[in-house]
Amino acid sequence: MATFLQLLFTGLGIGAIYALVALGFVLLIRAASVVNFAQGQFSMVGAYLLVVGFNVLGLPYYLSMFLSVVLMAGFGVLFAGATYWPLRHRGGLPVIISTIGASIFLENIVLFLYGPSPEVLPGLFDSPGIQVGPVFMDSQYLSILVASTILVILQYLIFEKTLLGKKLQATSQDKEMASLLGIPVVAMILITFGYSAALGGLAGMLVAPVLFVSVGMGGLIALKAFAANIIGGYGSIPGAILGGLLLGVAETLGASYISVPYKDAFAFAMLLMFLMVRPQGLFGEKISEKA
Amino acid sequence: MIISRRTALLGTLAAATPLRFARADDTIKIGGIVPLTGPAAEAGKFMQNGAKMALDAINAKGGVLGKKMEWVIEDDATTNPGAVLGFSRLVSRGDCVAYTSSVRSTQVNAMAPDALKAGKPVMFGGTDPSTTHQGNPWLFRCRPNDSFSARVIADYAVNTLKKTKVALVHSTDAFGTGGMNALVATLEKMNLKPVLVQGYTNQQADFTPVVLAVKSAEPDVIASYFTFENDLGIFARQLRQLGVTAPWVGSPSIISTTALNLAGRSLFGTFGIADYTPDASPEAKAYNAEYVSRYKVNPDNQSTWVYDALNLLAVAINTAKSTDAVAIQTALRGINGYKGTEGTYRYDANGDGVRGYNVVKNENGKIVFDKRVEFES
Numbered sequence: 001m002a003t004f005l006q007l008l009f010t011g012l013g014i015g016a017i018y019a020l021v022a023l024g025f026v027l028l029i030r031a032a033s034v035v036n037f038a039q040g041q042f043s044m045v046g047a048y049l050l051v052v053g054f055n056v057l058g059l060p061y062y063l064s065m066f067l068s069v070v071l072m073a074g075f076g077v078l079f080a081g082a083t084y085w086p087l088r089h090r091g092g093l094p095v096i097i098s099t100i101g102a103s104i105f106l107e108n109i110v111l112f113l114y115g116p117s118p119e120v121l122p123g124l125f126d127s128p129g130i131q132v133g134p135v136f137m138d139s140q141y142l143s144i145l146v147a148s149t150i151l152v153i154l155q156y157l158i159f160e161k162t163l164l165g166k167k168l169q170a171t172s173q174d175k176e177m178a179s180l181l182g183i184p185v186v187a188m189i190l191i192t193f194g195y196s197a198a199l200g201g202l203a204g205m206l207v208a209p210v211l212f213v214s215v216g217m218g219g220l221i222a223l224k225a226f227a228a229n230i231i232g233g234y235g236s237i238p239g240a241i242l243g244g245l246l247l248g249v250a251e252t253l254g255a256s257y258i259s260v261p262y263k264d265a266f267a268f269a270m271l272l273m274f275l276m277v278r279p280q281g282l283f284g285e286k287i288s289e290k291a
Numbered sequence: 292m293i294i295s296r297r298t299a300l301l302g303t304l305a306a307a308t309p310l311r312f313a314r315a316d317d318t319i320k321i322g323g324i325v326p327l328t329g330p331a332a333e334a335g336k337f338m339q340n341g342a343k344m345a346l347d348a349i350n351a352k353g354g355v356l357g358k359k360m361e362w363v364i365e366d367d368a369t370t371n372p373g374a375v376l377g378f379s380r381l382v383s384r385g386d387c388v389a390y391t392s393s394v395r396s397t398q399v400n401a402m403a404p405d406a407l408k409a410g411k412p413v414m415f416g417g418t419d420p421s422t423t424h425q426g427n428p429w430l431f432r433c434r435p436n437d438s439f440s441a442r443v444i445a446d447y448a449v450n451t452l453k454k455t456k457v458a459l460v461h462s463t464d465a466f467g468t469g470g471m472n473a474l475v476a477t478l479e480k481m482n483l484k485p486v487l488v489q490g491y492t493n494q495q496a497d498f499t500p501v502v503l504a505v506k507s508a509e510p511d512v513i514a515s516y517f518t519f520e521n522d523l524g525i526f527a528r529q530l531r532q533l534g535v536t537a538p539w540v541g542s543p544s545i546i547s548t549t550a551l552n553l554a555g556r557s558l559f560g561t562f563g564i565a566d567y568t569p570d571a572s573p574e575a576k577a578y579n580a581e582y583v584s585r586y587k588v589n590p591d592n593q594s595t596w597v598y599d600a601l602n603l604l605a606v607a608i609n610t611a612k613s614t615d616a617v618a619i620q621t622a623l624r625g626i627n628g629y630k631g632t633e634g635t636y637r638y639d640a641n642g643d644g645v646r647g648y649n650v651v652k653n654e655n656g657k658i659v660f661d662k663r664v665e666f667e668s
Contacts, residue, residue: 116332
């Protein structure tokens with residue numbers, strides 16, 4: 001039982017990481033109909049910004065984090081200008097390919113600028129964690145769980161309760177109609193890219209103390225996050241969260257009780273199962289192809 | 292005479308071409324694949340540092356056959372396809388007289404068939420024992436192989452630390468599996484069976500399942516074959532967090548500069564076996580001093596094997612008095628007693644040169660030399 005609880009906690013912690021990155025995915029899918037395969041690299045860039053602010057420039061931890069998030073938002077707008085804007089009238093696929101290209105570019109530009117040495121960042125709290133009965137709770141996993149919860153609520157409120165969110169959703173559903181209604185479509189899309197990059201960057205900063213900061217850290221989590229997005233329901237916010245948590249718990253339990261080397265296989269077997277049995281995911285709606 | 296732009300261009304090219312070839316002939320080229328990108332890019336930097344030091348030393352002493360030695364490199368992207376591709380690019384240049392390969396056994400194994408086809412000596416740093424036992428006469432190892440590392444780990448755990456319940460954690464790649472097989476076989480000869488043999492795949496975000504498996508097996512000593520330092524770092528931290536305190540004897544990655552930086556306190560008190568450690572020999576000590584003064588960081592085995600590889604090739608080419616592949620191969624096999632940073636090289640017919648490991652201890656982040664264990668065969 002003790003082992004199970006420990007695995008459950010770790011699984012939720014890892015799952016929350018997937019969920020955070022998946023949230024960034026969902027946002028762009030909903031607002032701009034873009035599947036951004038550079039979402040993992042957003043996390044990597046964010047973590048490196050924190051390294052520069054905290055380790056190199058010696059700024060206070062929370063200030064560096066705040067500055068990095070702001071810079072990431074600006075970076076998201078630039079990213080939109082480079083990968084999305086020139087291809088916006090060509091449909092989904094060219095943009096997807098363009099984001100894949102951007103992901104390779106980002107990894108290599110960081111490698112070039114910063115070098116290959118992995119970096120260490122301290123966690124949000126000095127204490128490594130707390131012991132609750134038989135379960136050791138890593139303080140950074142706890143922070144990630146709390147941060148994800150806050151961000152989910154925030155994202156829900158923005159999308160469902162504010163005029164800005166409604167405009168963003170309208171833009172996503174039908175750009176032409178939205179612009180006829182007087183919604184500044186371009187601004188909405190740029191805002192979404194900025195927010196999504198800030199979110200991805202924040203995820204990277206939260207994950208950094210667990211995974212270390214390296215050029216490859218984004219790729220490691222982005223694929224799982226994308227799987228989480230499909231499992232939860234393509235473009236669904238609660239789906240991304242639940243999908244991420246499910247994936248984290250399933251692979252951790254699977255690894256422990258069945259086989260460690262096949263850990264990644266459990267995650268993707270689960271994805272396949274969903275694609276076959278419930279392709280719309282947990283929270284997805286059944287959409288038939290429009291004529 | 293009117294000279295068209297095209298003629299002028301062709302003329303310039305024609306004038307430039309012989310010059311270019313003349314310069315190319317001035318050096319003797321060794322081709323090398325290096326991880327410039329991917330998870331081992333850090334190691335690639337160390338490799339280049341070591342190679343630079345070797346080349347400077349070789350060329351300061353007059354080079355090889357009166358020419359300067361040059362090391363031309365291709366990226367292997369830390370992947371097997373990348374290594375194979377990089378190697379074929381080097382081979383297709385046509386001007387390399389020998390090659391250096393990877394420190395990663397899986398990549399050496401992947402490109403071994405191409406090395407056989409290329410028919411020129413390939414120096415490598417991977418430690419999977421099977422690599423040199425596949426009948427490929429062109430492979431020369433510049434580090435001790437894992438049949439020795441397993442014997443040293445087993446010897447140290449059982450005879451020095453007096454432990455018998457061994458939990459073995461290993462990567463499932465060629466290196467980790469090779470090491471695991473060798474260690475299990477060595478323990479068997481001592482009539483011991485590990486209480487746990489746990490594999491993991493490289494590049495994991497979380498090691499809790501592995502740590503819990505170790506914890507529930509209740510070992511009195513942990514042995515490990517980790518390939519990547521970030522995996523080792525995460526495992527080390529979670530191992531300590533979940534309260535496992537058994538002594539830990541790890542393969543060389545446990546004392547690599549990157550791992551010490553990433554894992555910090557979690558690795559205090561662990562033991563590592565090291566093919567390279569500064570205090571093992573005068574050669575190792577001199578190398579360490581020069582490396583530190585040049586690059587301001589401590590060297591590890593990622594750079595030493597390349598340093599030795601290029602020096603061995605220089606010795607072999609000078610002995611052979613030729614850049615003919617078979618002549619270099621014969622000269623390398625004749626090397627008997629060359630003292631490198633990794634130990635004393637005596638190549639056998641398989642291409643294994645060094646037969647010994649050092650045992651070191653991590654004392655509060657400082658790597659302290661304990662002893663060197665040498666084997667005859």
